[in-house]
Structures are given as structure tokens and as C-alpha cells.
Amino acid sequence: MRFTIDSVPKRPGRTNEDFAGVVPGAAVVIDGAGIPGTEEICRHGVAWYAHRLGGTLLGLLPLDGSLTTLLAEAIEQVTDAHRDTCDVASPISPSATVALLRVREGTAEHLVLGDTTVVLDRHDAAPLVVTDAREVVISRTYEARLKDVPAGSDDYRRILAELRTHRNQPGGFWLAKDDPRAAAQARTGSCPVAGLRGAALLSNGAGRFVDRFGLSDWPGLLAILTTTGPDEVIRRVREAEAHENVAPDDATIVHCTALR
Structure with missing residues (x-):
């Protein structure tokens, strides 16, 4: 697999609460969810949670087990890492949405928990767009x-x-937070790799390109990713946010090609 990644904070100098990472055969995008007051009950914060969850998943994805099982294990491990210092069960403790892609033995598996998005670029059909x-x-x-x-x-x-x-x-609605049982509520699926040109994983700040601003449709977004790259998609999102006076959001894309 070949990967192209771009991840940009909502404003220059701000901490990016998204996470993107890849290992051979797999990719992860995490979109951290913050609520005012989070810092009062968790000394680590949303960015720490998103990056810790993403890093834990990257370590687990090469192992056997379904994506749902591995996500549940990652949530449990990250929760244990700050259970003794933070109020992890509070309604405002850090949480995140998740997008996963894994290719194994000729099959592409995907998982989405929350409003991150996985787009599968299919040879003989319209893109399959998976979000929650x-x-x-x-x-x-x-x-x-x-x-x-x-x-x-x-x-x-x-x-x-x-x-x-x-x-x-x-x-x-369901997010990664302190309860590993949330993983069972994720949208999951699989398809033969032979039917795919590639795939894209997007945080909701990048998915705005299509679902909020209508700058193109999903095939159009995939075309831009293929010809120009994720940075061009995010650049256009920033322009649309400024033009429409919409508060910017962290924006992250992992574009995957050569899946075999």
C-alpha cells in the first residue's frame, strides 16, 4: 500500500486534536472530541487521547482479531492509562471518532465510529462512503x-x-471514550481488494469538502486526491470556511493506493 497524509490544525499554532497514522497494510484517522471544561477533569486533554488511541491502534492492527475487537482493546488500554489520574467516566472526559482501514489476504476491511469517513474507490461502481x-x-x-x-x-x-x-x-450516538463496548456500535464492512483503486480516510473537518460545502462530490474528491493530494482538498476547505464565515476545524486525510 502507498499512503499520502495531510493533517492540519484548525488554526496555525493550535494543537491538532486529529491523529493520522499508517503501518504496512493499515491506516488510522482519529478525530478528537473536546467539550468545554474537559481540562478540569482530565489533565491530559483531547489531543493526548486522540494520539494515544491512534498510536495504540497502530500497534494492534497487525494482530489477529476483528477491527471491532481491536478498537475495544485500544479503548480499554487508553482508558486504563489515565483512569487513576482523571475522571474518565465524566460526560465531558476526552473522546474521539475513529476511521480504520486494514488490508489482509486480499480483503479490505473498514471501520467507522462516529462522523469520520471512509471512502472506498471502487473500479466498477460509485464510491462506497461509510460514516456514522x-x-x-x-x-x-x-x-x-x-x-x-x-x-x-x-x-x-x-x-x-x-x-x-x-x-x-x-x-x-457512539464514540471512543472510556467504555470499550462502544466499539461494537461501529459501522464495519469488507470487500475484495481486487475491486478497489484505493481508499480515503477523513476526519469530519476534511469531510466538509463534500458534505457541508459541496465543493465536489465524492468521486470528485477522490480525483483531486489522486491527481493533486490531500493538501489541496484541505486548502479548499479552508477557503470555504473563510468565505462562509464557518469556524475552522482540524482537518485530516489519509489517501491509500496500490492496496494489493
Whole structure:
């Protein structure tokens, strides 16, 4: 496999809470999720959680076991690493979304937990786009309620706390956090490598290229990745954020080719 990677923080000089990494035959993208107040209950922070989870996964992916099983093991290991110093069970402790790709014995396996995205570039069909929109769907109902509420007010904090009650709960949305059972809720699948030209893993800040700004469709994004590279996709996302006055987000892409 050949990999091209770009990962850019939301603003120059800011800590990047995304993680991207590869090992032979596998790739990982982690999108750290931060909530105001996280630093008060976890001395490590969101970037530490995302990078620790990503590094742990890179060490596990060459081993036998399903992607779901390996993600559960990684969540458990990272949670154990700060269980004694931080309130890992708090609703605002660090969490992350996950995208994985692994190629073994002629099969490409993928996993998505949360609103990261895996795009499989297929020879004879439209790209297969895998993401988990449950958090996005649930959050929309709260965005309307928050629109006219002063940020930082008691009502604002109450509504956010209510939103967080849906995290890692049946009927809610699922992230990597302190409970390894969340891994069982990931979107997973596999397909023969022979049917693929390549694949891309994107954090939600990079996925904005298609699903928020509509700068192209998924085949168009794959074409840019192939001809120019991930940095061009992220550059255009930054331009769109500035033009539409949208707060920038960390943006990360791993583009995989020559999968055999």
C-alpha cells in the first residue's frame, strides 16, 4: 500500500486534536472530541487521547482479531492509562471518532465510529462512503434550541448537558471514550481488494469538502486526491470556511493506493 497524509490544525499554532497514522497494510484517522471544561477533569486533554488511541491502534492492527475487537482493546488500554489520574467516566472526559482501514489476504476491511469517513474507490461502481451520522442527526435538534440562548448561560449548559446524555447510549450516538463496548456500535464492512483503486480516510473537518460545502462530490474528491493530494482538498476547505464565515476545524486525510 502507498499512503499520502495531510493533517492540519484548525488554526496555525493550535494543537491538532486529529491523529493520522499508517503501518504496512493499515491506516488510522482519529478525530478528537473536546467539550468545554474537559481540562478540569482530565489533565491530559483531547489531543493526548486522540494520539494515544491512534498510536495504540497502530500497534494492534497487525494482530489477529476483528477491527471491532481491536478498537475495544485500544479503548480499554487508553482508558486504563489515565483512569487513576482523571475522571474518565465524566460526560465531558476526552473522546474521539475513529476511521480504520486494514488490508489482509486480499480483503479490505473498514471501520467507522462516529462522523469520520471512509471512502472506498471502487473500479466498477460509485464510491462506497461509510460514516456514522447519528451524532449529527441528534445534535441538529439541539442546535435549534441553542440558537437564541446566550453561550455560557445556565440554559445553554443545561441543553448541552442534555445532549451529552445521548452519548454511548442505546438510541443515541457512539464514540471512543472510556467504555470499550462502544466499539461494537461501529459501522464495519469488507470487500475484495481486487475491486478497489484505493481508499480515503477523513476526519469530519476534511469531510466538509463534500458534505457541508459541496465543493465536489465524492468521486470528485477522490480525483483531486489522486491527481493533486490531500493538501489541496484541505486548502479548499479552508477557503470555504473563510468565505462562509464557518469556524475552522482540524482537518485530516489519509489517501491509500496500490492496496494489493
